Amino acid sequence: MRAIKNMQKITKAMKMVATAKFKKDMRTMENSLPFANPVLNLFQRLPVEEKAGGITYVAVTSDKGLCGGVNTAVAKQVRLGLAAEEAKGNAAKIMVVGGKGVAVLKRLYGDRFSTTFEECSKVPFTFAAASVIAERLAASKPPRCKVVSNEFKSMVSYDTIAKHTYTVDEATNMDRGEWTKAMDVYSFEPSIYEVWQDLHEFYYGCVIYGSVIQSTTTETAQRMNAMENASKNAGEMYGKVELQYNRARQAKITTELCEIISGASAV
Amino acid sequence: MALRTARFLRFASEATGATNRLLLTLTSPGEAIFIKKPVDSVTVPGTEGVFTVTNNHSLIVSQLKAGVINVRDGSETKDYFISDGFLFFNQPTDASGCCTAEVAGVEIVPTSALDKDKAAQVLSELMAAPKDIKSS
Numbered sequence: 001m002r003a004i005k006n007m008q009k010i011t012k013a014m015k016m017v018a019t020a021k022f023k024k025d026m027r028t029m030e031n032s033l034p035f036a037n038p039v040l041n042l043f044q045r046l047p048v049e050e051k052a053g054g055i056t057y058v059a060v061t062s063d064k065g066l067c068g069g070v071n072t073a074v075a076k077q078v079r080l081g082l083a084a085e086e087a088k089g090n091a092a093k094i095m096v097v098g099g100k101g102v103a104v105l106k107r108l109y110g111d112r113f114s115t116t117f118e119e120c121s122k123v124p125f126t127f128a129a130a131s132v133i134a135e136r137l138a139a140s141k142p143p144r145c146k147v148v149s150n151e152f153k154s155m156v157s158y159d160t161i162a163k164h165t166y167t168v169d170e171a172t173n174m175d176r177g178e179w180t181k182a183m184d185v186y187s188f189e190p191s192i193y194e195v196w197q198d199l200h201e202f203y204y205g206c207v208i209y210g211s212v213i214q215s216t217t218t219e220t221a222q223r224m225n226a227m228e229n230a231s232k233n234a235g236e237m238y239g240k241v242e243l244q245y246n247r248a249r250q251a252k253i254t255t256e257l258c259e260i261i262s263g264a265s266a267v
Numbered sequence: 268m269a270l271r272t273a274r275f276l277r278f279a280s281e282a283t284g285a286t287n288r289l290l291l292t293l294t295s296p297g298e299a300i301f302i303k304k305p306v307d308s309v310t311v312p313g314t315e316g317v318f319t320v321t322n323n324h325s326l327i328v329s330q331l332k333a334g335v336i337n338v339r340d341g342s343e344t345k346d347y348f349i350s351d352g353f354l355f356f357n358q359p360t361d362a363s364g365c366c367t368a369e370v371a372g373v374e375i376v377p378t379s380a381l382d383k384d385k386a387a388q389v390l391s392e393l394m395a396a397p398k399d400i401k402s403s
Contacts, residue, residue, distance in 0.1 A: 031297060032297065038371055039355070041355075042328065126297070127297075185326050187326065187327050189327060189328070190330065199330070206371075209296060
């Protein structure tokens with residue numbers, strides 16, 4: 001009984017912590033999404049081409065558990081996507097951000113791992129950290145790339161999406177007609193050939209930054225829910241066990257009384 | 268009730284964004300300084316020279332270098348320091364005729380928050396520090 005009471009105390013405390021953190025995460029997200037979105041919108045003008053060839057999956061997960069199904073959802077998306085790609089005969093690689101994703105995917109797909117990043121959430125995630133990850137991604141020169149992460153929708157809901165991310169390979173091998181249609185409405189300064197590499201690196205950075213920030217917010221929101229449910233369950237369990245305990249105690253007292261009375265009447 | 272009114276007012280101030288003005292979004296990774304704020308013009312340090320954009324400018328994507336961003340709204344002007352970043356200029360998304368300019372910079376701070384003497388002092392202290400360790 002004491003164990004259950006303690007458990008309830010812990011889950012309640014974790015919920016409080018998550019609530020406090022959620023407010024902060026929410027603020028960070030509101031501040032940083034306008035930063036990441038412009039370049040994403042620009043790249044969205046490019047057409048998506050389904051091509052064969054190697055693919056890199058970037059799974060964005062959290063470092064800590066006890067936050068509902070957010071990490072499992074990401075791992076599942078990666079697993080399904082990976083199976084589909086490999087069925088088509090495309091070589092697949094995985095990059096993982098966050099310890100939980102590593103733990104879940106290691107057993108089946110450990111040999112596909114190219115790079116993993118853990119303990120990203122110990123300090124608040126910064127654009128510098130995102131750039132480090134993006135740089136590793138750019139250095140591995142993936143032919144195609146998908147970033148799997150949780151998109152924050154509201155306190156109680158989230159979407160796990162595999163975001164198609166344009167790679168340098170795709171951009172350079174794209175059909176020139178399509179390319180011109182998408183990009184020539186803009187005048188680039190310096191000219192597009194000079195600026196493109198920088199812009200693409202910035203794009204990688206923003207994709208990673210946006211995904212991680214959203215995933216973190218989702219994680220905290222889901223942890224709040226999970227912990228609230230856990231506290232509730234612990235409360236119910238405590239109630240049941242308490243009833244059982246009181247009944248047993250009452251039964252014991254009654255038998256003892258019976259014994260005393262019958263003993264007294266025998267004398 | 269007070270909260271609801273405040274919310275309503277905030278919504279109103281966003282919605283009544285004047286027509287035919289430039290909507291400026293000025294953001295760094297950690298801070299959104301402006302989000303779709305209507306302004307008259309903004310001057311940014313492009314890698315190929317400083318330029319000013321106003322509403323109905325031609326669509327442009329420009330790389331920015333370290334320098335000062337100058338935001339003008341009526342008679343009010345504000346200066347911000349940017350380390351480097353990009354400017355994206357887009358056509359209006361609705362019928363209001365407001366084009367959007369989005370400046371995404373790695374570091375953006377108001378110039379008033381910067382103090383050259385202090386920075387020089389801290390820098391010299393930092394430069395001096397390793398030598399102290401070595402000599403001791």
